[in-house]
Amino acid sequence: MIKDGISRQHFLEKASIKSNGNATLIDYYDDYYLCNITLGTPPQMFSIVPDTGSSNLWVIDANQCVSQACKGQSFVIEYGSEYVEGDLVIDVLGLSSSLTYNTQTFGLATEIADTFGQQPLDVGSYVNTKTVQAISDTGTSWIGAPVRDLNAIVQATNAQYDFFNDLYFVQCDAVGLPDLILTIGSQQYKIPQVEYVIDFELTNGNCALTLFPMEGGGFGPSWILGDTFIRTYCNFYDIGNQQIGFSLAHHSNI
Known part of the structure; x- marks a missing residue:
């Protein structure tokens, strides 16, 4: 927002006209929290990890998509010691029946690290006062x-x-x-x-x-x-x- 010169007031005015709705989170052993979304035309259901630590959206490509929309720019993302790579595409994203976005860019992952495959998708007397991020x-x-x-x-x-x-x-x-x-x-x-x-x-x-x-x-x-x-x-x-x-x-x- 700052980079694009968008003021707080302008952002709030635009946000106020967006659709509202609820998306239910799935609690998996208190270790992963998943969300069901739909992607594509017609919509296909996916379980994803809603990740505020990243601006990227990707799902695993099961080699089922043959339409022109599934041919796009390649991508590679590294998460610490893990990674995911595949192709970027654009299609419809649905978080709930009332929350949809028609031109969402997301990744179709063709290769993922093993970790992602395993996902369903008074501190004693010790004190550290150093300021860190x-x-x-x-x-x-x-x-x-x-x-x-x-x-x-x-x-x-x-x-x-x-x-x-x-x-x-x-x-x-x-x-x-x-x-x-x-x-x-x-x-x-x-x-x-x-x-x-x-x-x-x-x-x-x-x-x-x-x-x-x-x-x-x-x-x-x-x-x-x-x-x-x-x-x-x-x-x-x-x-x-x-x-x-x-x-x-x-x-x-x-």
């Missing part, structure tokens, strides 16, 4: 943290590393684990054990610690606040004022 990302299931901070959280929770599944775990019946406390601006945001310890039906009564190490080397944000954070605090995106608001979610676990 973070991104709120609905496309990331867990919280990405700098290695130093993650190691401190692992120590505070007595978590162990699972080499086979490449994650940290604690016993599912563990009690009294400390809250994770993030300070954003001057406000503290507490993430309780029930949100960052998730039962993925691992062996021996183990539950996953839903954090992973960030090794950006100074490039990009130091933290990624994924679904583990967003389950606890609803995110409100105020594009006109270039800000994000957080509000404590209303559900029985917190």
Whole structure:
């Protein structure tokens, strides 16, 4: 908006005439949140991950499309250590019966990383007061943290590393684990054990610690606040004022 010289008032005036509607999210083990959309003419149903950390929309190409609309520019997107590539096309996007867009550009993925194929599609006494950048990302299931901070959280929770599944775990019946406390601006945001310890039906009564190490080397944000954070605090995106608001979610676990 800033780059294109669009004022906040102009944006709000245009937004006010757009269609309104609701799209239901699908909760998969509190690890992925999916949304059903339709793409194409005639409409085809797809389950996607609504991802505020990316401006890209892509679905897997099952080699069923033979129309001219499916022939377009190639694309490659890298997500950390993962990737997706294919061809860009334009067709109708539907989020619900009342929310459609006739000329949506999206990717038909012809090759994807293995990870995407597996998808359905008081921090103890440790404190780090260094100011760093973070991104709120609905496309990331867990919280990405700098290695130093993650190691401190692992120590505070007595978590162990699972080499086979490449994650940290604690016993599912563990009690009294400390809250994770993030300070954003001057406000503290507490993430309780029930949100960052998730039962993925691992062996021996183990539950996953839903954090992973960030090794950006100074490039990009130091933290990624994924679904583990967003389950606890609803995110409100105020594009006109270039800000994000957080509000404590209303559900029985917190």
